[in-house]
Amino acid sequence: MKKFINNVDHMLAESxxxxxxxxxxxxxxxxxPTFVTRKQKAQNKVAVISGGGSGHEPLHAGYVGKGMLDAACPGQVFTSPTPDQMLAAAEAVHAGNGVLFIVKNYAGDVMNFEMATEMLPFEHATVYTSDDCAVVNSTYTTGRRGVAGTVIVEKCVGSLAETGADLAACKALGDKINLRTSSIGVALTSCTVPAAGRPTFDISEAEIEMGVGIHGEPGRRREAMRPADAIVSDMVAAILHDIAAKQLPxxxxxxxxxxxxxxxxLMELYLIYQQAASLLAEKGYRVARSLVGNYITAIDMAGASISVCLLDAEIKQHWDxxxxxxxxxxxx
Amino acid sequence: MKKFINNVDHMLAESxxxxxxxxxxxxxxxxxPTFVTRKQKAQNKVAVISGGGSGHEPLHAGYVGKGMLDAACPGQVFTSPTPDQMLAAAEAVHAGNGVLFIVKNYAGDVMNFEMATEMLPFEHATVYTSDDCAVVNSTYTTGRRGVAGTVIVEKCVGSLAETGADLAACKALGDKINLRTSSIGVALTSCTVPAAGRPTFDISEAEIEMGVGIHGEPGRRREAMRPADAIVSDMVAAILHDIAAKQLPxxxxxxxxxxxxxxxxLMELYLIYQQAASLLAEKGYRVARSLVGNYITAIDMAGASISVCLLDAEIKQHWDxxxxxxxxxxxx
Structure with missing residues (x-):
């Protein structure tokens, strides 16, 4: 393992x-306890807080600021933050209008955020994201995993909260976006967790992990490496299947x-984007908004995910x- | 080599x-010929055009837009664009106030941009960037290489051009920023050029390439892998030495x-940033502006570069x- 680190125990704090x-x-x-807040505390709005293990940067700390999160609680790499971090963050940013937690559906995160909410002296609600349609139940999850759709939830709920909307409305928007978003990832290589010092999984030059999780959890299956268009076609098919299964438009x-x-x-991500946009257009979906880049990462994994969020006027307004x-x- | 591609010959166009x-x-x-322009052509300003081999995304196409470039000419991966691309781009975006080319100092780029300017029927000037203080003369270069400082030049010259400043003023600002910027990179791994299909150089788990170029060109020397702070300390020392050699403040x-x-x-980049900012502050430099992320890449290389630009009121205004x-x- 070669990484720009001094000491695995201090890496998060130094970063x-x-x-x-x-x-x-x-x-x-x-x-x-460790948490990130806006420099200018917001007033008269629901406080929107997220958090989770580190290693997915820019998620979540990179989304703290006007129009998005009020605070983020970073855990150690691929490790849930602790309830004391969430409580301290909530104390710091609560402005009298309640706290909305946005939590990716992983067992450790769910347990710790639930513990925090039980101790929280403020009105609160939680949106659990579970947009990954690759698998149900996984290494760290009961149910579906929360992945890149979380960025869309954080952006739009953050926007709605900024308007002074109440806690129930913010939670409802977050739940709606989560329902209307389907994602799937694919890995060409494993990530390497610094504390482990070696790749999380072995994968040959001839293989890909279809449906991989953002911690390197197993996906649907190990498949043969093939041209990008064939990989993207299978990913889009999985997303379309999920949209149909959810009886969405x-x-x-x-x-x-x-x-x-x-x-x-980025060159490869745009190539993936073009094929995905083209296939989705053939199926009757118009790509009205796009985002291409590293927004929720798995440390140093070579791989990509595709997320499709079915827009409506409310989601589009808050995305924009x-x-x-x-x-x-x-x-x- | 595992990459999201269909065919190496079509990769650039598909992307x-x-x-x-x-x-x-x-x-x-x-x-x-291939070139990227703004959707809304700008009027009454110097046309600012850059270009170079692909594989460094978001540079240069990712910097086309209001306040920065009018056009970019992407060559094949790590290959100079051709004069017909530059001429076509200049024809498309020229607005009667001349054309400023911003060219990273690599022999192929320099030759092709010079050929284009010889055929160009408009007033023109060229800023050559050469901020890399690692080495003089290299695999593809006579003199110093242009690296991440190019992003700063493109941002600030683009801003000045937007104000209606004339060609000479735009060139002068670009040359000034290039002079006042020093950069150095380090590689932990090689990049893999798709058409080559294998890593550009071999490097062991115990080594780093100090002063690496953005195409994987050799740097100053192969060194032993060590803690991030020690690597960053040597990089900052090289930059400070260059600043002193240029008799800058x-x-x-x-x-x-x-x-x-x-x-x-990103987690590692912020760790590098913290150590660099701290060392530069000890030496009397105040970090007034910061940028951390992937802005000029070497395809899939694990590595990072540090650039320091000595600000003045004009540069700061145009950066902001x-x-x-x-x-x-x-x-x-």
């Missing part, structure tokens, strides 16, 4: 210090997110609204 | 089609750009001005 310094206009980072406007898992060049975070920025 | 579709609000892509405000070469996680491109966006 967060850099993040805080580089974005000092935007965020503040607290340690013990078979046509209409979509947001297409092609996400890099860490080590995949101004946002100013380290990881997503427009309109400001 | 550019995806880029054009994903950013249809922002850019248009032409083929044969030994204190003042700087822009610190920590750039990922393709496969390095609004920009709307696929790769850099703020204020819009």
């Amino acid at each position: 967060l210090r850099g993040f805080a310094t580089a974005h000092a206009d935007l965020v503040e980072v607290q340690f013990e 078979a046509e209409g406007e979509i947001l297409l997110l092609v996400n890099g898992l860490g080590a995949t060049p 609204s101004a946002v100013h975070t380290a990881g997503l920025r427009w309109g400001i | 550019l089609r995806g880029f054009a579709t994903a950013h249809a609000d922002l850019v248009e892509v032409q083929f044969e 030994a204190e003042g405000e700087i822009l610190l750009l920590v750039n990922g070469l393709g496969a390095t996680p 001005s609004a920009v709307h491109t696929a790769g850099l966006r703020w204020g819009i």
